[in-house]
Amino acid sequence: MATNDTGFSVDLVHRDSIKSPFYNSSYTPDDQIRTAIQRSISRAQYLQDVIASTQIETPSSYDSNIIASQVEYLMTVKVGTPATSILAVADTGSDLFWTNCEPCKDCYKQNTPLFNPNSSTTYRDLSCSDDFCSAAGSNCENNQCHYNVNYGDGSTSSGTLAKETFTFDTSNGKTVGVDNIVFGCAHQSDGNFKPNMAGIVGLGTGSTSLVSQLGSSVGKRFSYCLVPYSAKNTSSKLNFGSNALFSNPNVQTTNLISGVSDTYYTVNLANIRLGNQDIQLSVNNIIIDSGTTLNLLYYDTVDQIAALLEKEIPLPTVNDSQLQLCYKASDLKKVALPDIVYTLGTATVTLGPTNYFVEFDGKMCLAMIGIGQSSDGSIVQILGNVAQQDFHVGFDLDKGKVYFAPTDCTKQ
Numbered sequence: 001m002a003t004n005d006t007g008f009s010v011d012l013v014h015r016d017s018i019k020s021p022f023y024n025s026s027y028t029p030d031d032q033i034r035t036a037i038q039r040s041i042s043r044a045q046y047l048q049d050v051i052a053s054t055q056i057e058t059p060s061s062y063d064s065n066i067i068a069s070q071v072e073y074l075m076t077v078k079v080g081t082p083a084t085s086i087l088a089v090a091d092t093g094s095d096l097f098w099t100n101c102e103p104c105k106d107c108y109k110q111n112t113p114l115f116n117p118n119s120s121t122t123y124r125d126l127s128c129s130d131d132f133c134s135a136a137g138s139n140c141e142n143n144q145c146h147y148n149v150n151y152g153d154g155s156t157s158s159g160t161l162a163k164e165t166f167t168f169d170t171s172n173g174k175t176v177g178v179d180n181i182v183f184g185c186a187h188q189s190d191g192n193f194k195p196n197m198a199g200i201v202g203l204g205t206g207s208t209s210l211v212s213q214l215g216s217s218v219g220k221r222f223s224y225c226l227v228p229y230s231a232k233n234t235s236s237k238l239n240f241g242s243n244a245l246f247s248n249p250n251v252q253t254t255n256l257i258s259g260v261s262d263t264y265y266t267v268n269l270a271n272i273r274l275g276n277q278d279i280q281l282s283v284n285n286i287i288i289d290s291g292t293t294l295n296l297l298y299y300d301t302v303d304q305i306a307a308l309l310e311k312e313i314p315l316p317t318v319n320d321s322q323l324q325l326c327y328k329a330s331d332l333k334k335v336a337l338p339d340i341v342y343t344l345g346t347a348t349v350t351l352g353p354t355n356y357f358v359e360f361d362g363k364m365c366l367a368m369i370g371i372g373q374s375s376d377g378s379i380v381q382i383l384g385n386v387a388q389q390d391f392h393v394g395f396d397l398d399k400g401k402v403y404f405a406p407t408d409c410t411k412q
Contacts (some may be wrong), residue, residue: 004178006217006218006241007175007218007241007243007244007245008239009172009237009238009239009241009243010169010170010171010237010238011075011235011236011237011238012075012090012224012226012236012237012238013073013236014074014236014237015072015074016036016229016232017232017235018232019235021111022194022196027113027398029229029230029299030360030361032229033358033359034360036229036294036358037294037322037323037358038322039292040293040294040369041369042296042398043292044296044369047295050070050313051190058285059370060279060340060341071089071197072089072091072290072291072292072293072385073226073236073290073291073324073385074087074088075088075089075201075238076088076167077097077159077201078167078169079120079167080117080119080120080123080164080165081120081121081122081165082119083165083167084113084115084120086099086115086198087196087197088197088198088199088200089197089199089200089291090201090203090290091200091235092289092290093291094149094200094203094204095202095204095206095207095208095209095212096147096149096183096184096200096206096208097181097184097199097200097201097202097209097210098147098149098157098159098199099114099183099184099199100115100186100189100198100199100283101114101115101116101160101185102114103187104186104188104189105188106188106190107189108189108190108193108195109195109320110194110195110197111252115185117162117164117185118125120165120371122164123163123164123401124162124163124164124177124239125160125161125162125262126145126160126162126163127181128140128146130145130182132145132161132182132208134146140338146158146159146160146161146363147160147184148158154191154192155190155192155193156188156189156190156191157186157189157199157200158187158189159184159185159186159187160184160185160187161182161183161185162179162184163181163182163183164176164180164181164183165177166178166183167179169236169411171237178217179195181199181213182208182213184199186199190344192246197299199395202232202234202263203222204263204264204265205256205397206263207337209263210241211395212397214241217241218241218242219241219396219398220240220242220396220398221360221394221395221398222240222244223238223239223243223244223393223395224236224393225239225393225409225412226290226385226409227389227410228354228389228409228410229386229389231409234410236409237386237409241335244394245394246392246394246403248405250405250406250407251347251405252344252346252403253346253401253402253404254268254345254346254402255267255345255346255401255402256401256402257345264289265395265402266286266287266288267286267288267345267347268284268285269275269281269283269285269286269343269344269366269381270284270345271342271343271406272336272340273307273341274305274308274309274312274339274340275312275338279301279305279308280300280304281298281301282298282300282301282363282379283301283379286381287379287380287381287382287383288383288388288393288402289382289383289385291385291386292366292384292385293384293386294358294369294379294384294386295368295383295384295387296368296369296382296384297365297368297370298370298371299370299372300320300379301370302324302366302368302369302370305340306366309325309338309366310325312337312338313327313332313335313337314335315327315328315331315335316328318363320365322368323365323366323367323368324365324366325365326363326364326365326366327363327364327365328361329363329364330362332364333364335351337352337357339352340355340356342383347403349391351387354389354390355367355386355388355389355390356368356386356387367384367386378402380408389409390406390409391404391406391407391408391409392404
C-alpha cells in the first residue's frame with residue numbers, strides 16, 4: 001500500500017449473522033438475544049471482580065482484559081504469500097493480532113487450516129532489536145522475539161512475533177495488500193477459544209494494533225457502522241483511512257482520554273439526560289466497546305435511569321431473571337418513549353428506544369447492566385454495541401478523537 005492516505009472497507013460480521021460460522025439455525029432470535037445478554041453479564045462480573053489485578057504487565061507477557069470466549073464481531077484477513085484466509089475476532093479491546101500457526105504443539109482445535117509460515121515467501125521472524133518486540137511486551141531467545149498473551153478468562157496464546165503481508169478483500173470487490181504487519185504466530189493457544197475462530201485482530205489504541213500499524217497509509221483512522229441485530233442478511237462495515245471520514249453534518253466529536261488501560265477507547269461521561277432529568281453520575285468515564293452487547297454502567301446510574309423510565313412509561317412492568325426493567329413488547333411499542341442523551345465530552349449522542357431496549361421472549365428490557373467497584377475501587381463502564389447500532393463510530397488515533405454520527409448502517 002502506498003504511504004498516502006488510502007481508504008478501504010471490509011465486512012464486519014456479527015456472530016449471530018447467517019454469514020457467521022457461529023450461526024446456529026436452531027437458535028431463535030430470542031435465543032440469540034438471551035445468550036448475548038448472558039455474555040454481557042459475564043463481562044460485567046469479570047470486570048467487577050478481576051480487572052484491577054490484570055493491569056500488571058511483565059517483560060515476557062501481554063495481559064488483555066478481554067474474555068477470549070466472548071466473540072461478537074468477526075472479520076476476514078488473508079495472511080502471507082500465497083495467502084491463507086483467516087476468520088478472526090475483531091476486537092477494539094486488545095492490540096496484538098495473532099493466529100494459530102504450524103506447527104501448533106498445544107493449540108485449541110481450529111476448524112480451518114492453520115497458517116504455515118514455511119509456505120509463505122513473505123514471512124519474516126521479528127528480531128529482538130525491532131521496536132515492536134519491546135512494544136508487545138515480548139522476550140527474546142536466539143534473537144527471535146516471542147510473545148505471550150494472557151486473557152481475562154485464563155485463556156492464553158503464545159508463539160513468535162513476525163512480519164507478514166496482509167491482504168483485505170474490500171466491500172467493493174477490490175483487494176488491498178499491506179506489507180510488514182507485525183503479528184503473533186501462535187504455536188500454543190489454550191482455553192476458551194472457539195474452533196470457528198482463527199485468532200484475534202487487535203483494533204485497540206496501542207502501537208501493535210492493526211490500525212496503528214497501518215499508520216500513515218490510513219491516517220491512523222478507522223470506523224465501523226453496526227447494523228441492528230434484526231438485519232440478519234446485512235454485514236456491518238469496518239472502514240479504514242479516507243473511508244472512515246465523516247461527511248454527515250450531524251457528526252459529534254470528542255477527545256479520547258486516559259482510562260483503566262491505554263488499549264481502550266475511553267471518553268469522558270459528562271452527563272446522561274432522560275427527558276428533562278439529569279442523572280447524577282458517580283463515575284465520569286466510559287469505554288466505547290464493540291465487543292460488549294449491553295451498556296455496563298455503575299449500579300446507581302442504572303437504578304436512576306430505570307426509575308425515571310418507569311415514571312415516564314404508563315405500563316405495568318414484567319419480570320426478567322437477568323435484566324432490571326422490562327415491559328410486554330406489544331404494549332411498549334404502542335407508547336411514545338423518550339430519548340436518552342449521553343454527553344460524552346463535547347459530543348452529544350442521542351439514543352432512541354432501539355438503542356436502550358432489547359426485545360426477546362415477548363418483552364422489551366432495558367439494555368443496561370449495573371456494575372460495582374473492582375477490587376482496587378475503580379469502576380469500568382462500557383458503551384456497548386446495542387447503543388452503537390445505526391451510528392457511524394470513528395476513531396482518529398493521531399488526533400486522539402472519536403466521532404459519532406447517526407446513520408442507517410444497512411445502507412453503508
